[in-house]
Each structure stands twice: as structure tokens, then as C-alpha cells.
Amino acid sequence: MRRLASVQLGSPQHRNGEQAPTAAGEPGHREEAQTSRLWHVTLSVAGAEVPLADVRRSLEQLAHDHPFLLTSRYANDHAEIRYWEEARDLHDAAAVALRLWGEHRATAKLPPWEIVGLEVIGRETYHQRVAEGYGPPPAVPVGVHPF
Template structure:
């Protein structure tokens, strides 16, 4: 039997050629509809950040899944052809120890602009 399933907090940052920010926002809304449990979606014309919880036995498992999210939903959600430029994966206890659980956006429909 394998390791117990653990919960990981994932932040994926993608970037690429600039597109109309409204296009990015609408694509992120479609992504949110298609990929349940995304809890924070932020965007700009050339960058986006998504945050969610992932289950996995190890950090490697959670990271591997996270690195595929953008590309797997690119066509169906109409996401820009951007690449992953940042990835943070934290075990639940580490995430909570930072006191970050209180700053998490929980409105699944909330797609907010990134600061410039």
C-alpha cells in the first residue's frame, strides 16, 4: 500500500505574449467551470495565477499534476498559449503554518486582476 493521500496547496503562474485582459478573464472563468476547486484566479494581459488544493501522495505527484493543468485545459477553456513560469506547492501543514489560510479567496466566481 502506498503513502497516505496528502493535501497540497498549489500556485501556478503562467505568462506569455500579451492578449486582451478581458479575454484572459473570460478564459479563467471557463477554466473555473471546468476545473472544480480552483479558489483564486488572478490575471493580467500577459500573466495569470491560479491557486487550488491538490491531493497526492508526494510533492512530486502534486507538482506533476499542477504543471499540466494549464495545457490540459488550454483548448477547452480558450486559455492563452502561455507557459508555466512559476510553481509553488506547499503541504497543507506548511501552508497553514504561514497563516495563509485566512488570505485565500474562496469565491469560486472571483477572477481578479493582478497588480501591475
């Protein structure tokens, strides 16, 4: 699984204009543990119609470039990407997910669609939902499939 570089959303150095204490009280040091957790991400995108073959080819290229993608479902005007992200917290996992489509639009030749939905849930919540019949079943078969 790939490692995520932490995204500094609302970092302690900038909250309320104060500096966070450092090692031995010096400004700028963060003592929080940088442990990673697994987050289940569902990213939904939509836009103008594109030929199905082009959408499939783009999603297959994205999956090839980033093998962490579990499954993608698509139609000619929308798609859903599901995968596991390793991140320090929900904020980091969501930040990566929100950049995924735009950052890979050119390299994977993704359609110029916008993100219309994002769900990021912890591993325990994901498994609890599946066990209770409320969540989507595990991504089987893995890969790129039409809706």
C-alpha cells in the same frame, strides 16, 4: 475533492534498473500506502499580451471545468492560479499542476502562455506561513480577479 491517479515518476520498477519486490517477493508489487494529502498549489503563467476580457473568460471556464480552483488573478500578460490538490505526494501534486495549463489550453481557450512559476507546499506549511505572516493570505474572495 477529486482523486488523483498516481503518476509514476521514478517508480521503483525503474530505479537503478532493478525490479521492485512484489507481494511475496514477486517483481512489480508496491506495498506503500496510497494515502492522499492536501497540497497548496500556486501556478504562475506569462506570455504575450491578450485582451483582459479574453483572459478572464478563459480562467472562468477553467474554474467551471475544474471547481477545485480556489482563485485566479490575472493581467493581460500573466496570471496566477491557486488551488488545493489532493495527491499522494509532492511529486504527484506538482506533475498535475505542470500539466494543468497545457491540457486545458484548448477546452478553456487559455492564452498560449508558458508556466513561469510553480509552488507546491503541504497543508501544514501553508497554514504555518499564513499564521506567521509570511505566506499569502487565504484565497478570499474565491474566484477570478484582476491583479
